[in-house]
Amino acid sequence: xxxxxxxxxxxxxxxxxxxxxxxxxxxxxxxxxxxxxxxxxxxxxxxxxxxxxxxxxxxxxxxxxxxxxxxxxxxxxxxxxxxxxxxxxxxxxxxxxxxxxxxxxxxxxxxxxxxxxxxxxxxxxxxxxxxxxxxxxxxxxxxxxxxx
Numbered sequence: 552x553x554x555x556x557x558x559x560x561x562x563x564x565x566x567x568x569x570x571x572x573x574x575x576x577x578x579x580x581x582x583x584x585x586x587x588x589x590x591x592x593x594x595x596x597x598x599x600x601x602x603x604x605x606x607x608x609x610x611x612x613x614x615x616x617x618x619x620x621x622x623x624x625x626x627x628x629x630x631x632x633x634x635x636x637x638x639x640x641x642x643x644x645x646x647x648x649x650x651x652x653x654x655x656x657x658x659x660x661x662x663x664x665x666x667x668x669x670x671x672x673x674x675x676x677x678x679x680x681x682x683x684x685x686x687x688x689x690x691x692x693x694x695x696x697x698x699x
Contacts, residue, residue, distance in 0.1 A: 577604060593624055602634065611642040622651075629658035637671035648672075649680045656688055663688050 584601045587594055598621050605614035618635040625631050632655035639648035652672075666672070666688065675681045 577608060580604060595621070595624065598624075599631075599634070602638065606638050606641060611638060614638045615642060627658050629655045629660035632658055633660050637669065640671045640675055643674075645675050645678065649675060649678065649684065652681075652684055656684060656691075661688065661692065663692055 581601065581604055584597050584604070587597045588601065591597065598617050602614045602617040602621065605611075605617065615635075615638050618631070618638045621628070621631040622635050632651050636648045636651035636655055639645075639651060660666075663685070666685065672681065
């Protein structure tokens with residue numbers, strides 16, 4: 552079975568992610584996505600779903616590889632950058648998570664309500680840089696509403 556190597560490419564030698572998920576529906580879906588990404592390594596929806604499943608099941612290092620690949624494929628995609636920030640935060644890489652969150656906001660991420668409750672950022676909420684990013688997004692949203 553194939554999985555992501557450090558470059559985000561898919562090969563037959565780097566392990567079996569589905570096996571790590573311990574069976575059931577998740578393992579089935581991961582195995583399906585592994586097969587899809589072996590034949591179509593730049594399949595954006597497949598990469599997004601794979602990263603989401605891996606992160607949700609605690610395979611943060613593997614999810615980071617895929618999230619970084621998504622950002623390399625779509626550097627201006629605010630959701631790809633936001634998801635990378637989430638995964639970095641889950642992996643206790645707070646400084647880099649905040650940098651990526653800032654890039655997501657600069658690229659157009661604007662879901663302030665979700666950002667304020669997203670549990671991935673619980674460990675960063677008291678950080679001044681996180682608070683500054685929230686303030687930036689709030690002011691941008693207020694400016695947008697005052698123009699309407």
